[in-house]
Amino acid sequence: MKQSLIHIHALLLMAAMLLGAGLTSPAMTIQPAFGKFDTWIKLLQPDATRPSTYSLLEGIARLFNKGDAPIAILLFAFSVCFPSIKLALMGLATARVSQGRSSGLSLALAHHGGKFSMLDVLVLAMLVLAIKGLPGGSKIDLRVGVWLFAVSVAMSLFASLLLQRAERRARAASTFARPS
């Protein structure tokens, strides 16, 4: 039981590190292309043809600066706030269970909130599909930031399942130990 909780703590720490790194690492590179006009566009407007790389946070900041504040706020909430708060709640729940108490509302909140954490990955996936379908050969490459973010979300989901199991075991053990 104690070992299981240590594993959960370790998982949460790794998920937190990967989440932080994933938010500021390069997440995608957009390589614009203009089909048969590529050469001329390169000559006349070279800036338009240069590949640009964004991290998740840079992408959100760019959306905000470009006037898409509602989408930027939505993405910030689901890709930065939700996963971070979820990890904090799970840390709280793990600490409570390790002290022999019930995880209380924190684990339930974390479990439900976690479902929204993958939204960002979903948005990126849709963006990739959308841009891959554009004419002219423009393409988008996913970079390490997306994978770090996705692994962090997956690890926190796994930690959540482990914690639920650990709590059930602790509850069962205390039921058996209680004198009749």
Add this chain to the structure above:
Amino acid sequence: MRKLLTYIWPVVLLGVVIGAATGTYYLIQRDLRSLPSNAQTLPATVPATILVGHDYYLWIRLIELLPKRLDGEPWDTGGSGPDIHFSLIWKDNTIYASDKRTDTLIAKWDLLSADVFDLVKTRKIDLESAIRMPIVHVDAGTVVQLNISDSDLTKDDQAGSIEIHPDTLLPGVNVLTGPSGSAIARVEVQAIDARIALPDLVDLVSKR
């Protein structure tokens, strides 16, 4: 104490998220700063070194002159800057004479230059004629002389000359300093393999 321990974990985890994000951002920015700002990578189809026995376009990218003429006088009456132009001499032949850049101490030239009116009129362009730099055959000991002048109404003022040894040039932009006794501050020159593919040439030109 027990209650305090309960709340340490969420704080630690949030701290790790912020710390990892800040650390990663710092490392990435440091890596970006360590890259030279004018880093140029040669296209894959071009050999990484200047090959003796091959033809090269000799691109004079930039010329900077000293603030005063050789005799210590200002370049132009009225205090305006020099009208810089240059010529390239190879095997005792003038193989290229540039357009002039007016009233400037730093002048740049593009490798490609198209006549837009001609382009619109004919809807086609001959790339070879759009390349505005000479082609030279690079052998060991090849010398190309670069003469730089300030164009004036009456007569041109000589800013100085530099001998370019194409076989000693490095891939990418080479910065040559003016010889003593000249009014040349620096010259940026690049040798480009004449077999370069059009898309690679355009890539090079777009990295100004």
